[in-house]
Every structure is written in structure tokens, then in C-alpha cells.
Amino acid sequence: MTWLVPVSLLLPVLLLPLARLSARTRRPERAARALAAAAVVTAACGTACLVLVAATLADDIPAVVAYSRQARSRGHILPEPIPDGVAIAVTLLLAFIGWRLAAELRRRRLVTSDLHAVGSARDWLLVVDWESPRAVAVPPRHGRRGHVLVTSGMLRLLDPRERAAVLAHERAHLSHRHYRTTALAAAAAAVNPLLRPVESAVWLLAERSADEDAARAVADRRLVAQTVAKVALAAHSDGHTLGFGGSSTVRRVEALVKPHAGRQRPGGAPDFGAVILAAASIAVAAAVLYEFVELFLAWLPTH
Template sequence: MTVSVYLPLVLALPLALLAPRVAARGRPGPAAWALTAAAVVAALASTWSLALLALTMLDDVPPLAALDENPALALPEPVPGPVALLAGLLLTAGGARLAVDAHRRIGTNRRLRAIGEPEHDLVVADWSAPIAVAVPGSRRRPGHLLVTSGILRSLSPDERRVVFAHERAHLAHRHHRLTAAAGAAAAVNPLLIPVRAAVEFLAERWADEDAAAEVGDRGLAARAVARAALATSGPGAGPVLGIDGGAAVQRVRALTRPAPAPLLRHLAGPLLPAAFSVAVAATATKEFVDLARAWL
């Protein structure tokens, strides 16, 4: 097998380098979708490459091992044994990280849903800790907002409108699915961790822009984001989508400027490495099939 089987393992690196630049430009919605799609494709391609490398260990299993020891057959040599073993270990580690990430997200959402039954898509918890998060829906009930009396007391009525609009934007656009997909990609390929962070930031920026448009005042939205970020002592980033998540200073600065214009050209940057990953993964698959045919 040639270098094509190894390329998908490192093609996530240029995507990770591009992610912060993509997150800082243009509308956050298209950028979030592009980065998430590119991360998922890159993660699948790298996982497939590891699987192909690990499968070459089958030449050490009888009766294939006997064929390998027969010099008269002159069978093509797969990758070195230590490389195949390392690929198997990396594949196992990625699967374990993926399981941990999924368990953490599912467990967090289950605990948030157990806090109370929503009334008109809202649960108000009488807690002093200032928290405002969007709780994804389940089969039994739709998503809702969870806010505490602590954050309600720390914000003015107009700022509360921003917070509610921000969290409802998370639910309307199903941002939990985007962040979960980016998180899964980063779990199986740690090179994609910067992409996961960029998607989480863009989800918050997207909700900020929706909230600013709904209240019709970007300055008010910026003040609400800043005050919520300063006051909140809740879960913050990760599986929970709250107004305090992401880099608050960058978000406030973006809201003090005019609404971003569409810049679809800069989305080609993250999509090109993903497309190349698919191409080289297809080449590696053909090489593996040719190798398998020679052995079988």
C-alpha cells in the first residue's frame, strides 16, 4: 500500500489551521455548517485509513500466514506489522473517546431535562447560580430553555429578551447536532479539536446574530452577552449551549460591528482538504482491494 493510505490521517491538520480564520469571517451559519461537514468527512476518512491499515494484520492469521511464508508465491507485502498494530490501537482509542464524548453529552442533556417540566418552552429554576442554557429535545418532549432566578436578577428586562432569543436560536437551528458532530469528529481524530472549538464558537455567534436581529439592537445584544458572560458561573462551553459559551470578548466585539456579509468564497478553504481526503481514501481503498485479491 502506498502513501495514499496515510494521507487522510494528516489532512485534518490544514483543516485545523484554517478553522480559526474561517470562524472569524463572514456569516457564522454557513461557516459552522462548512466546518462541521469538513470535520466529519476528514474524521471518517482518517478512521477508514486506520481501519485499512489495521486489516493488513490479517496476513498473520492462518492460513494466510502460511502463504506469506511461501517465497514461490511472491505475494505483495502489506504495511509493516508495527504500523498495522499502531493503527489498530489508534482506532480503538478513537472509538473509546467517541463513546466517552457521546456518554457525556447524553448524560448532560438527561440531567438538564430532569430539572423540571417546561411551561411554554421555559423552565425557571430557583437557583442563585446565574445559568441560561438551551436544552435539546427528546422523543418525549421538544427542546426548551432553562434559566435560573440568578441570571434573571442580574439582567435587565431588555437583556433578558436577548438571552431568550439567543437560546431559542440554538434550539431552532439545532446547534446541539452541529456541535455534537464536530465533537465526535474531534474524538476520533484529535487533530480536529481546533475545528470543534471553532464550531462551538460559531454556534454562539450564530445565536448572537439571531438575537440581535430579533431585538433590533446590536448594542443591546452586545451588552447582554457581556453581562451574561461576566455573571454566569454555569457549565459554559461543551455539550451545553448557553449565552456564556464561546469567546465572549470576540463575540461582543463582533456585535459592535455591522452584521457580517456572506463570504462564501472563504468556505472553500475547509472543504478542499475534506474533498482531497475522500479522493485519497478512495485510492487507498482500491489499493487495499487489489492487495486482498492478490492474497485471496
């Protein structure tokens, strides 16, 4: 079996340094979308290679066997077939991957349905009488528009300016469609668990992007940083991390208080290390797909 098989499954390793670098970028929205797209491409590449390995089970079909013998008799060199045991194991792995992906998609669908079932929003806002301090952007579903759900506990916790920051943050999630960006990263991680750190990085970047929008809306970065910390502490003490807040609060606060601490070059030029890592990932992915397309075509009859 070619060495590119394990390489295709380990491609996420190349994305991990890129995820760490992007966490401090000064352009979180752009980085979130790029990293999510890279995760999807990487997961798709690995899955495609597994599909092609599983497809070599077809080399037992009489037409394929006859073609292979005929090709060898003409002096054509064919790649060594992958053992059936390996191909069967890969087929089972693909079934497991499909189950994980379906479970992730179903979980997100159920969460969105539950949030919509809480009530109907007026314009874009729904206030519910819950003690727990929560705020979350509810994605659109089945023709119903997306909206912001905020609890009475959250409103009591904050002063008017802090409330404005929270609402601007959640509205930014809707306007940038972060529910799609994070869903793509989560789907990629469901396909390949090595992408879990990349999924976390995409989530952090989406939060930071919304923080930046909130800071522009209230014209006070320190107020937003203070609100992020305040809500995160309240959510932690209440045992919840849904929506505003979370385990990456320190990074978010630091990015708001020290907006120029990132590694991005002046003038918006990209970090060369990130460019090199991205190029390496694309090159390896292309090599993997080319290798297995050649393998697959070699074991199929041409007529």
C-alpha cells in the same frame, strides 16, 4: 507503509486555517454547519484508513496467502504488505478511538438527561430557583421537546430587554439545532484530537449565529453585545461557563458591534482562500481513501 497514512491523520491541519477564517464570517450559521461537516468527513477519512491498515492482518489467512502467491506467479504486482506489528498497533489505536468517541457521546447524553431531570418546561421555558446566573438550550430527548432553562439568578441580573435577548439567543440554538452541529464537531474531535480547534470554532460560530438571531429579535445589536458581556462577566465570577457567555466573548461582542468587519466578500461571495483550503482537504481525503481501497482490494482474494 504509504505516505498517505500519516497524511490522512494530519488532514485536520488543513482545516485549522479554514476554522480561523470562518470565525469572522458574516454568515456564522452556514459556516458552522459546513465546518462541522468538514470535520466529520476528515475524521471519517482518517478512521477509514486506520481500519484498512488494521484489516491487512488478514494477509495471514491461508486463502489470502494463496491468492497473493497465485497473483504474483501471473506477474501481477501487489503492494508491499504492512508489517503485522504496525497493523496490531493501529488496531489498538482504533480501540482507543472507539472508547473516546463512546465516552464523548455518553457525556453528552448524561448532561442532557441531567438537564431534563431538573423539571418540566411550560411551553418552551423552564425557570429554576438557582442563584447562579445561567441560561442554556436543553436538547430534546426521548420524546420530550427541547426547551430553554434559565435560572432566577439570571433573571435578577438582567433588565427586561436583556432578558428578551438571552431568551431569543437560547431559542435560536433550539431552532437551528445547534446541539447537533456542535455534537458532530465534538465527535470528530474525539476521533482525532487535532480537530479540537475546529470544534471550538464550530461552537463559536453557533454562538454567533444565535447572537444574530437575538439581535434581529430585539432590533438592537448593541443591546445584545452588552448582554453577552454582562452575562459572561457574571458567569466568570460565579465560576461557570455553561450556556450563555464563555471564553470567546470578545469575538462575539466585536462581531455584534462591527458586523461588517468580517472577511466575506460583498454580495455573499465566499472567501477564495477558504474555498482553496476546502478543495485541498477534499482532494487529499479522496486520494487517501482511493489508495487504501486499492491496497485492501489487492490483498483480498477475488474468488
